[in-house]
Amino acid sequence: xxxxMISLLVVFPLTxxxxxxxxxxxxxxNDIVKYGASPSKSADENQAAIQAxxxxxxxxxxxxxxxxxxxxxxxxxxxxxxxxxxxxxxVIKATTDWxxxxxxxxxxxxxxxxxxxxxxxxxxxxxxxTIDGTGxxxxxxxxxxxxxxxxxxxxxxxxxxxxxxxxxxNITIKNPGNYHFRFDYCKNVLFENLRLYRGQDGFHSQSSxxxxxxxCEIRTPDDNVAGSGNKDWFFENCKFMTNGSxxxxxxxxxxxxNCYFGGDFDMADCYKGNPKDSTVLWTNxxxxxxxxxxxxxxxxxxxxxxxxxxxxxxxVIKDCTVDQVGIFFAxxxxxxxxxxxxxxxxxxxxxxxxTNLLPDSPLIGGDYGDKSINFVDFxxxxxxxxxxxxxxNCSFEYKPGATGTILVASDFDRIEIHNSxxxxxxxxxxxxxxxxxxxxxxxxxxxxxxxxxxSNINQLIK
Numbered sequence: 001x002x003x004x005m006i007s008l009l010v011v012f013p014l015t016x017x018x019x020x021x022x023x024x025x026x027x028x029x030n031d032i033v034k035y036g037a038s039p040s041k042s043a044d045e046n047q048a049a050i051q052a053x054x055x056x057x058x059x060x061x062x063x064x065x066x067x068x069x070x071x072x073x074x075x076x077x078x079x080x081x082x083x084x085x086x087x088x089x090x091v092i093k094a095t096t097d098w099x100x101x102x103x104x105x106x107x108x109x110x111x112x113x114x115x116x117x118x119x120x121x122x123x124x125x126x127x128x129x130t131i132d133g134t135g136x137x138x139x140x141x142x143x144x145x146x147x148x149x150x151x152x153x154x155x156x157x158x159x160x161x162x163x164x165x166x167x168x169x170n171i172t173i174k175n176p177g178n179y180h181f182r183f184d185y186c187k188n189v190l191f192e193n194l195r196l197y198r199g200q201d202g203f204h205s206q207s208s209x210x211x212x213x214x215x216c217e218i219r220t221p222d223d224n225v226a227g228s229g230n231k232d233w234f235f236e237n238c239k240f241m242t243n244g245s246x247x248x249x250x251x252x253x254x255x256x257x258n259c260y261f262g263g264d265f266d267m268a269d270c271y272k273g274n275p276k277d278s279t280v281l282w283t284n285x286x287x288x289x290x291x292x293x294x295x296x297x298x299x300x301x302x303x304x305x306x307x308x309x310x311x312x313x314x315x316v317i318k319d320c321t322v323d324q325v326g327i328f329f330a331x332x333x334x335x336x337x338x339x340x341x342x343x344x345x346x347x348x349x350x351x352x353x354x355t356n357l358l359p360d361s362p363l364i365g366g367d368y369g370d371k372s373i374n375f376v377d378f379x380x381x382x383x384x385x386x387x388x389x390x391x392x393n394c395s396f397e398y399k400p401g402a403t404g405t406i407l408v409a410s411d412f413d414r415i416e417i418h419n420s421x422x423x424x425x426x427x428x429x430x431x432x433x434x435x436x437x438x439x440x441x442x443x444x445x446x447x448x449x450x451x452x453x454x455s456n457i458n459q460l461i462k
Contacts, residue, residue, distance in 0.1 A: 028062035029085075030054075032071070039069040043095045046073040050092075057082055061128070066090040066135060074100045075155075077121045081128050084120075086135025086171055094119045094155075098144035098177070101155035115182065118159035128165040135171055139199065142177040153178045153200060160186055169193050179204045180220070185309075191216055201226050207309035213238060223248040228301050228341070229308030235259055245296040248338070252310040261297045261322040293358065297322050299330040302341040313345030322354040328396065331387070332374040332408075343377050348390040357424070358399040372396070373407040375415065385438055387412040391420055398424035406431040406447070409440075416441040423448045 030053035037049035050073055053064045061081030068089030075094070078084060086092065094100075101117040119139050122129055142154040154177025160166065162185045169192040173180050176199035183189070184206040194216045196202045202218040205211070205227040217239040218224040224240045228250030235256045240246035246261050298317070302308055322328065329347075333339045357372050373396075379385050389412070396406065402425030409415055415437065422431045423446075431447030434440050435455040442452070442462035454460055 028058065029065045030056060030062065031065045031067065033067055037071055037073075039071060043072045043074045043100075046071045047076055051076045054079060054082065066092060066133070068135075075119050075121060077123060078126070078129055079123065080126045083130040083132055086131075086133035086137070088134040090133065090135030091138055092120075092135070093138040094140045094142055094175075096140050096142050098142055098146070098148065098154045101142070101177075115156075116159050117155040118182070119155055119157050119176070122158060122160045122163055122166070124161040124163075126160075126163045126166075129163060130167040130169075131171065132167070132169055133171055137171060137173045139174070139176040141175040141198065144177065149178070156180070156182045157199075158182065160184070162186060164188055166190070167192075171195075172197070174198055176200070181205075183208060186211075190214070196220060203227075205230055206306060207231075209310075212236075218242075220244075225249055226301060228303065228306045228312075229310050230254075231310040240294075240297075242294055244294075245299045246294060247298045248296070248301045249298075250300060250302040250306075250308055250312045250342070250344075252312055252314060254315045256315075256317045257319050259320045261294060261320065262324055294325040296327040296330050297325050297354075298328065299336075300339050300344045302344075303338045304340050306341065308341060311345070312342055313347075315344070315347040316350075317347065317352055318350040320352045322352070324356045324358075325354065326358055327372055327374075328354055328357060329373045329375075332376040334376060334378050343379075343386045345386045346388040346390075348392075349394050350390075350392050352391075352394045354394075354396045356399050357396060358402055372398075375407075375409040375412055377411040379411050382411075382436070382438075385411050385413040387415075389415040389417075391416070392418040394420040396420075396422045398422075400424070402426065403429060405429070405433045406450075407433070409434045410436045412437040414439040414441075416443075417445050418443040420444075421446045422450075 032050050032053045035049040035053045037046045054076065057064070057079070063083040063085050066086040068087055070091040070093055072093050072095065101119065103114050103116045137157060139157050143152045144154040145152050148154050156179040157173055157176040158181045160183035163183065164187045166186060167190045169190065172195040174197040178199060179201040180196045180199055181203050186208040187210055189208060189211040192214045196216070196218045199220055200222040202220045202224045203213070207229040209231045211233045213235045215237045219241040221242060222244045224242050224246045226248040230251040232253045233251050236258055238259045240259065240261045300312070302312060330336065331339065331344050333343065375387050375389055377385065377387050406422045415434065425448065427448055429450045430453055431450040432452045434457060437457050439459040440454065440457050
């Protein structure tokens with residue numbers, strides 16, 4: 001393969017994220033025990049004590065303190081300018097009856113379960129809310145088999161709308177009935193040193209801005225991170241483990257660096273199965289066949305009906321390790337109905353190393369097929385092609401026996417790959433299939449002895 005004689009790099013601007021610090025809060029601490037809470041008391045009694053401790057904080061804020069012990073409680077509400085602090089050994093544990101959370105009428109069909117149902121409510125339009133400590137929030141896997149989504153999903157841990165200045169750090173959150181965090185239209189959010197186990201999605205957000213996720217471990221059976229229309233998100237030193245997608249996501253300005261993606265996890269800390277759930281990814285039979293495989297590391301998410309607030313592009317994925325994943329990157333708008341609203345315009349990969357890829361796993365199937373990296377759009381006219389991809393110093397190693405084309409691209413503006421390799425699987429297979437594009441640059445790219453198929457490329461440099 002010829003060396004590229006002229007450097008024609010696609011340069012994406014570095015994503016800029018605002019730093020923020022929650023304002024200093026009052027030193028006042030309301031210990032829930034002083035308000036009548038006790039590990040030996042009922043959920044109703046502990047709910048009343050916790051809510052009283054929160055309600056009696058002054059307007060300028062303060063801390064509600066959860067001491068060591070397991071406190072069974074029904075849902076409660078936080079407020080602006082406060083900290084909920086869980087000391088080491090403290091557990092706030094939710095009840096298991098979905099009726100305790102239902103905001104609808106439980107006797108009126110599906111209105112007995114709504115997306116707003118949650119264990120800990122942060123009121124709409126709140127400001128400067130902090131949750132800290134080394135304790136645990138346990139949603140106790142509350143299921144709603146009467147009206148819940150997929151026949152079993154129940155309340156989220158948190159449901160948050162339009163909060164500015166949210167900080168959650170150092171705690172463990174496990175066993176939600178649905179999502180750990182469902183938050184929309186929020187700004188200036190920090191998640192740091194969290195452990196999210198089981199439930200469905202870890203973080204699910206629509207149109208939230210300036211979100212930082214640092215040193216977090218997410219083990220969920222559905223998506224680790226999901227949502228669309230977001231802006232300015234930053235992930236660093238995180239561990240993603242799932243049977244679904246690590247990222248099922250739409251965002252303008254996304255950086256993911258120094259992170260691990262893998263399917264090799266302790267199922268007890270991830271999977272919550274239910275035979276009423278019809279999704280093949282969560283059935284026991286599928287998990288018995290492929291118990292340690294992530295479906296997709298990155299899947300672009302922009303479904304019709306979400307009406308994303310922001311465009312999507314400027315994704316920077318660097319210094320990451322990926323292992324035991326079916327599909328590495330899925331952008332295929334003609335096939336995937338989760339991507340019809342808009343196109344992901346630009347993404348760059350640097351120092352990304354992937355092992356044990358198996359794109360043609362029976363666990364994947366359906367719309368994904370056997371293509372492990374997809375950059376496919378459907379512009380109305382050739383001049384409307386938008387996708388720009390830059391890749392440098394990346395490697396993709398496939399499991400023995402893997403077949404199918406490795407990278408598929410069409411209707412793209414520019415794809416540029418430098419110093420990267422595609423190995424493993426069946427030798428000699430086509431490893432790049434590109435058509436109907438403006439510019440394709442391949443510089444020091446190897447493909448396990450396989451071929452590169454191209455057609456209708458305006459400028460091909462290799």
